[in-house]
Amino acid sequence: MIFLTVGLVLLGVFALRFHADRRRISNGVWLLLGVTVTGVWIAGSGGQGDLVRTLTGVLVVLSPIAVLTFAGLLLGNGLKMMRNEGMRIANLLSIGPGVVLTVPYVMLVVAVVTGNLRSVLLSTLAMALCYIGFVFTSFVLYSLVYGWMPYRPGMDAIVVHGSGLVGARVSPLLADRLDRAIHIYWAEIAEGRRPVIIASGGKGPDEAVPEATAMAEYMIARGVPEDCVATEQRSTTTRENLLFVKRLLGDRGSKIRMVLVTSNFHVLRTAILARRLGLDAEVTGARTAFYYLPSAMFREFVAVLVAYKWTNVLACLALAAVPLVLALATGGLVHR
Known part of the structure; x- marks a missing residue:
């Protein structure tokens, strides 16, 4: 029974830490230890x-x-x-x-x-x-x-992270993120809220326009009202995405809840960064082609x-x- 007790304690610690803040990387260590010890006891x-x-x-x-x-x-x-x-x-x-x-x-x-x-x-x-x-x-x-983890509605802002353009066009990977953000936007509208969607991404050396510009045009062309779309056009990394968006949303008030939309392989690291920067944010991911996942992970x-x-x-x-x-x-x- 010692192993079962230790395993359940480890899983309990994981559950408490997950409830307090699911964005901790150490949650994974507690979970794996708990699952391993409990699994060994069962076997x-x-x-x-x-x-x-x-x-x-x-x-x-x-x-x-x-x-x-x-x-x-x-x-x-x-x-x-x-x-x-x-x-x-x-x-x-x-x-x-x-x-x-x-x-x-x-x-x-x-x-x-x-x-x-x-x-x-x-x-x-x-x-x-x-x-x-x-x-x-x-x-x-x-x-x-x-x-x-399912998406939890109730957001004031939806932030879409850029991932590169093909010239002036949105790449397939980025299109998946934008489609996910559009789906969340209409889900929030159906709940009676009107969040702002922020397209976040600067201009790369091989890109004709800033990512945020192409992203905004993509969403507006698919029915998102123009006055609900904002852009952040300076960032080149995920950290910069979050820092510049934090400053941008600071003008709208201090109590802004947001959801960050990225690719599924990028969800956990984005959540960790958001926590370290003090953002009240959760992260949701768009699907990615399977062959792309190993190198991305x-x-x-x-x-x-x-x-x-x-x-x-x-x-x-x-x-x-x-x-x-x-x-x-x-x-x-x-x-x-």
Whole structure:
């Protein structure tokens, strides 16, 4: 019953933190720990010792599987993108990380097969990758949970984040976001509210007009009243989107509730940024073509790792030090 109690406590902590603010990235860690411990208790049929060994095995195996599965998705995604969109550097961004993530495990297999287990460096790298695998699993799990949350009406503003134009035209990815925002607008109208829609996006070097201008024209052409559409035309990043929109909405009063509309892969990071900037905002996502998701999720995950870089660096260093400490304590790793 100890495992069940611990699992339920972890899930309870997740539920309380989720109710208080669903935009915390740490919610995913509590959720994954709770699900893992509770799942091990459900699957276990022996005594506590069996459950301890099972949990240890699950945690040890889960992280490498997560990393290797994601590496395979990145490799497959890069090849598919090259077939669909041609040989471009952007498409290689999936293949490169996929190879990098796979190499340490290939090296480990070679070491085991050849009987050489003295590589402390490889062990430290594997420990760090296990941590990254666990964090990545919690990130993907919580991204799915957050993305599945239904939209809650009652917003004063609908903010649509730009994602690039094709010349002066809205790209398919951006069109999906705008269509989602239009759907939310009419849902709010049906509830008796009249929110403003803010198109947010500046002008890129290869774009004929600011993103916000093309976005506003797209929505007006599809029936949204012109006086309900505003534009923010200076931003080039998600953070700038939020900062400039915050200033723009500051002129309308301090108590502005807003929904941020982006692509489904971008929902969690946008929510985290909104929370860190003190915005009273929730995030909803538009669907994205499946083949685009692995590389997009990789970029999102890396951005979150960088945002919390010192926490992750310290955690990796602490785990990487474990094999070194054991090697020093035992006088070296055991030969096979």
